[in-house]
Amino acid sequence: MSVAAASAREAALARRSWPKVTDAAPGDAELVSLLDAASRVADHASLAPWRVIAIRGDARARVGRAIADAAGAEGDAAEKLAAKPLRAPLLLALVAVVREHPKVPAWEQEAVAAGVGHQLSLLLDDAGWGVMWRTGPYTRHPLVAAAHGLADDERLLGWLYVGGRPEGARPERRTGSPAAGRFSSLG
Template identity: 80%
Template sequence: MASVREAALARRSWPEVTDAAPGDDELRDLLEAAGRVADHASLAPWRVIAVRGDARARVGRALAAAAGAEGAAAEKLAAKPLRAPLLLAIVACTRPHPKVPEWEQDAAAAGVAHLLSLLLDEAGWGVMWRTGPLTRHPLVADAHHLAPGEHLLGWLYVGGRPERVRPERRVGPDVAQRFSSLA
C-alpha cells in the first residue's frame, strides 16, 4: 500500500478514459474514507451525485443552454459530459452556522472532492476534476436537482485508464516560492 505522500505525488489527471467505471458500492466505500476530511463542527457540508448514462446528456444540454450556445457550439458543449462514463458532481451544502462560515463549508466539500480523486486514482481509475464558468449557473443547478443552499463545485470525470495513454507526471509548484514561516 502506498503512503499518502506517494499517492499524492503519483496522482495525475486523466483527460481520456475508457467506458469502465466504478459502481455505487465502490463509490460509497471510497466516500466513507473521503468524508473524513477536516470539517469544523462536523457539518458534512457536501454531497456527491453520480451522473451516468442519459443523465450526462441532460447535464450537457443544460451547459449548452446556460451558455446560450446554438448549432455546432451547442453540440460541442453538450458533448463534454459524455467524455467519461461517470461524472461525480461535487456539491457543497452550505447552511448558516455561528462558527463555520460558508467559505469553510465549501473548503470541506472541496477537500472531500480532492481526497475522493486521490482514492479513485489509487484504486486504478482515471480521474479528472473539471469545472468552468457555467458550474454555478442556475440551469446547471436545476439539471442536478440542487436544493437551496447547495451549489456545484465541479465534476470528477471518472473512467477506466486506457492502456495506451499515460499522462505525463505534472511538475509541482516551486515550494520555496509558496512557503514562508512566521516566528
C-alpha cells in the same frame, strides 16, 4: 514516518489527471466505500456540508444540454458544450451543502466539500481509475443547478470525470517543485 503517511504521500505524488478514459467505471458500492474514506477531512462542527451525485448514461447528456443552455450557445458551439459530459462514463458532481452556522462561514463549508472532492480524486486514482476534476463558468448557473436537482443551499463545485485508464502511457508528471515558490515561514 508511518506506513499510512508514506502511502498517502505516495498516492498524492502519483496522482495525475486523466483527460481521456475508457467506458469502464466504478460501481456505487465502490464509490460509497471510497467516500467513507474521503469524508474524513477536517470538518469544523462536523457539519458534513457536502454530497456527491453520480451521473451516468443519459443523465450526462441532460447535464450537457443544461450547460449549453446556460451558455446561450447555439449550433455547433451548443453541440460541443453539450457533448463534454459524454467524455467519461461517470461524472461525480461535487456539491457543497451550505447552511447558516454561527461559527462556520459558507467559505469554510465549501472548503470542506472541496476537500472531500480532492480526497475522492486521490482515492479513485489510487484504486486504478482515471479521474479529472472539471469545472467551468456554468457550475453556479441556475439551469445547471436544476439539471442536478440542487436545493437553494447547494452549490456545485464541479465534476470528477471518472473512467477506466486507457492502455499505454500515463499522463505526464508535473515537473519542478510547485511548493518551492509558495511556501514561507513566519517566526
